[in-house]
Amino acid sequence: MRLCSTFLLQRWLWLCVCARQWHCSNGNNCRLPLCVRQIWAYLRLMVDSLYYNTLTNSEVVMDSLMEPILWMVDLLTRRFGPVFVCLLVILTTSILLVVYVVMLPVIFDTYSPSWIAWHMSYGHWNLVMIVFHYYKATNTAPGYPPKMKNSLPFVSMCKKCIIPKPARTHHCVICNTCILKMDHHCPWLNNCVGHFNQRYFFCFCVSLSLGCVYCSISGRNLFLDAYSAHSAIERFKHMDFDKSRVPVTGKGQLIGILPPVQSTNQTPPLTFKDEMFHKSIIYMWVLTSVVAVVLGGLTIWHAVLISRGETSIERHLNSKETKRMRRFGKVYKNSFNYGRLNNWKVFLGVERKSHWLTRVILPSGHVPIGNGLTWDIYPFRKDMMPV
Numbered sequence: 001m002r003l004c005s006t007f008l009l010q011r012w013l014w015l016c017v018c019a020r021q022w023h024c025s026n027g028n029n030c031r032l033p034l035c036v037r038q039i040w041a042y043l044r045l046m047v048d049s050l051y052y053n054t055l056t057n058s059e060v061v062m063d064s065l066m067e068p069i070l071w072m073v074d075l076l077t078r079r080f081g082p083v084f085v086c087l088l089v090i091l092t093t094s095i096l097l098v099v100y101v102v103m104l105p106v107i108f109d110t111y112s113p114s115w116i117a118w119h120m121s122y123g124h125w126n127l128v129m130i131v132f133h134y135y136k137a138t139n140t141a142p143g144y145p146p147k148m149k150n151s152l153p154f155v156s157m158c159k160k161c162i163i164p165k166p167a168r169t170h171h172c173v174i175c176n177t178c179i180l181k182m183d184h185h186c187p188w189l190n191n192c193v194g195h196f197n198q199r200y201f202f203c204f205c206v207s208l209s210l211g212c213v214y215c216s217i218s219g220r221n222l223f224l225d226a227y228s229a230h231s232a233i234e235r236f237k238h239m240d241f242d243k244s245r246v247p248v249t250g251k252g253q254l255i256g257i258l259p260p261v262q263s264t265n266q267t268p269p270l271t272f273k274d275e276m277f278h279k280s281i282i283y284m285w286v287l288t289s290v291v292a293v294v295l296g297g298l299t300i301w302h303a304v305l306i307s308r309g310e311t312s313i314e315r316h317l318n319s320k321e322t323k324r325m326r327r328f329g330k331v332y333k334n335s336f337n338y339g340r341l342n343n344w345k346v347f348l349g350v351e352r353k354s355h356w357l358t359r360v361i362l363p364s365g366h367v368p369i370g371n372g373l374t375w376d377i378y379p380f381r382k383d384m385m386p387v
Helices: 002-026 034-048 058-079 081-110 113-139 198-218 220-242 251-255 272-308 312-327 340-348 355-361
Strands: 170-172 177-179 184-186 191-193
Touching: 058 081, 081 113, 081 198, 081 272, 113 191, 113 198, 198 220, 198 272, 198 340, 220 272, 272 312, 272 340, 340 355
Parallel strands: none
Antiparallel strands: 170 177, 184 191
16 A cells, blocks of 8 residues: 555655656647546546545535444443443432432331331332343343354345344444344443343433432432421521521610520521431432433334334334335335234334233343344244234
8 A cells, every 4th residue: 555655645646747747848838648647537536535425415414424423422422331330220229229229218207017018019020120131231241243153044244244134133333343123222221222222221211210200209208208397497597597697777776785586486496417418318219200201212112113123223214215115106124024923022122911010020041042143034023922
């Protein structure tokens, strides 16, 4: 490459010298020889090809402009992945401390035995589901295509890994490898979401969303009481700070002889334990409510994608392909969509009726159907699984 560049530079200088000598000897109006003009046209075309392409459009230009920003985001995600995991663990642990230390004694003192049993059963089931699926999602490899020569079918070659890419396989720039049935790279897991851990990721999102909704609804009345008490304390502190600022109507008050006017409607200050109780309830309710809204929206979006037999990346690609086929008067059909119910059965690994309990309601570490390399080995019919 370096010799080629040196040769082209020498060739360019030689042509410039020849053209200058030709102009000087024959005048400015004479034309260059045909061979020189051909070489000149070829060099101009070569230079133009460095910054122009007939396939260039607005999307390519925007991708090129956004490349530095995307590179910075990928770098930060790769560097701070463990930080996101630690932050999620710390926030979840803080909510558990508030629930066990603050809310649980209130439940034991105010609720009936039947309600206490329900709260204990549901709360601990939800906690087990959250911990189990998060651990499995972070520690389970998403699946990688084989790097050795094999006879498996593939759809393209990865330009970065230089290996065959099976269907639904994409390259992750953060993990720097190809992922089977890649959905996205999750910084909160510090791991890619792919064929072998997508179910764990989705079940974790569902469990955490349900847990946040549960805490938000259960602690609503406590939050309202704590917020009212906290506002009363703030008003009392403000009143106590400003109680000496009374209107000056006489000389006695001006020089400080008369005592300031005392208010008769003062709220007595609460103890440190009560203040911490109120602040903990407010912190728990605000955090769980925000997470319930944000994570709940993400969970619903992934549920829609699963119903359609798509991943996050395939949703974008299928949308572009649908628009392209519509211009030719054709209809694009997703070959991995086996019907709404069958999509859920395949995703959750449900093959018998009992699996709805053992593999969906209860935590299960079963592997998904298939190996993620080929997708034509299942008898995907409407009567695939009569469950």
